[in-house]
Amino acid sequence: MKVTLFIPCFVDLMYPQVAISMVKILERLGHEVECPEEIACCGQPAFNSGYWDEARTVAIRALERLQSSEVVVIASGSCGAMLRVFYPELFAGTPQAETARALARKCYEFSDFLVTKLGVTDLGARFPAKVTFHDGCHGLRELQEHSQPRQLLAKVQGLELLELKEKVCCGFGGTFAAKFPMISTAMGEVKCAQAQETGAEYIVSNDSSCLMHIQGLLDRAGSRLKTMHLAEILAKGI
């Protein structure tokens, strides 16, 4: 099928290898991929801060460009939740209400797309390492992605998954990280400590925004733990 890949602003600017990995995987699976350049952002920063008019100004670009797509795959849980769960709320009562609802129905976060829509769990990837998985909150609770990432990791050759003792927020939360930096940092410290306890070499997630925060703390602490996006691992060796 023709897949429209939605690239979040932070993935575009700071983690392009995550998106490149996704393109590689989707093309290896035989799909055509398009990445609309005119969409920069889903609008979530303004939405989360309570400025819904400003959020709509940004979101409407995405809405207009994506409404004709066959299927939209989003390269992060947080933007995925924005398109799939929050666009209908954001555009409720506006002329775009029905368009938003229709778009939501064809939006998938990347791991959900592979497992649920394509029925694919084994990409032939190889990554011999000890890995722990951090569930980004939007993907976990808004998009109900409990098992999809784990089904994918289970098929990666040589990979050992060591679970964190609890599924708890890493503390990024978007603008929260800048508005309440000390609480954000404390939450991140708890996450890093729990990751350390697992004995894993890598913390993996399907949300680069969470990883940006976790890696930022790990780097400041001089930790040997490294973060990687799920897509980067799935693209290894294929």
Place this chain on the structure above:
Amino acid sequence: MKTFALDFKTQAAQLTADLRHRGLIQTALSKYEAVRDKTRGAFQDWPSARQAAAETKWEAINHLDRYLTEFVTKLEARGTKVHWASTGAQAREIILGILRDKKARSIVKSKSMTSEEIHLNEALAAEGLEVVESDLGEFIVQLRKEAPYHIVFPAMHLTRGEISELFTRELGSTPTQSPEDLTMTARRVLRQKYLAADVGFTGANFAVAETGMISITENEGNARLTAALPKVMVTLLGIEKILPRLEDLALFLPMLATMGTGQALTCYNSLYGGPRQPGEPDGPEEYHVVLLDNRRTELLADGEQRDSLHCIRCGACLNVCPIFRNVGGHTYGTTYSGPIGAVITPHLRGLQEWKHLSYASSLCGACTETCPVKINLHHHLLQNRRNACHSKPSFGERLAFRGFAFIFSRPAWYAFVRRAGRLLQKLHPLVKGTSLDPARSWTRTRELPPIARQTFKEYWRTRRTDPAMKHNRSVTRSGP
């Protein structure tokens, strides 16, 4: 107006840096979590139980006028004096009126967060009345002259050592590390208070409309003594405590116990419906019930957030909230803390003054996931933020987001910002960590990632013109 927000930030900064405090809360809550998970696992079908509970509260709240009327009619038929208080101030006046009328000198109280909400104890003390909290945790924080730390566990922030020191100082007891000895000390003191009290004051966990009765669930038996011994009994409750039928307690008492403390059922579960009836061997001579609005009807009028009134005050949302776990209950600076507090306090005490609690959240949704009555807590936080911006947007912030909207809806401007960003990144090391650093709120504790040498959009543009870059060795590795 901004001082509540500033107080919160200051306290939060202090307490998140206090590793001892963070460790204490973590330890206390991990014990709770273990029992909660075990007990919740004993439910045949927890998701269905939540759904049933949500539907029951929906029915109660959406027909509150009918159920409240039924509740009051049945209570009054037994000789209960029912009072309606629109505001906290009115409730205080009504209660003081009862006490003056009875020439009461001393009052014994069982746990009531609603009485905290209306600052009852301060009003009673100002009147020269002696008020003693009989719930052990409340007794402890009362001696320390501080507010309860948690809506279910008032003294969870204290160690045995601190409680022992407190008792030695205030009650003259011998220092001890034994929880049993500490409890016996409190028991000895409290026994006298029950006997001497003129009025017993309680809260209510539920208000059963069908039978006109207050349901109180407790572990210590202090509420039973508070109700049983003094001649006059007074109960204060918010109007949202209504449950339609007696049989609803068969679901709600176990759910409250499970999510509140991890118990299958709390130890003592009592129903109170009136003063001593003819032929009964005991009971108070007078029973007063004070119904409190205090802006609950405003929440009721809010179609989006009405379900916040479903709250059964179990505290489960506090326990799973990573913000609560790292800043603690006192930081919130208001009666109801944690997610439910962040949702309702702007409604009860003013949106602009208390919106910061709704912002102090990463919107992780753990609260909504855990709530036994399925309140859409984290989405209400988003709604509070939207409402706050709508009614009084901050000039600077709105300007910033207008700028964000302008740039991020125009590809050419986005590209310009990317170029500017690369330049600024080169200069960043000069100001990093200093007060001139625009990213200071991030860089104070974390490293910032660099903008990539080639962003994805730049890569994609090159790729479109160079077909050799495509990953077109299509090998479908697997299928269902």
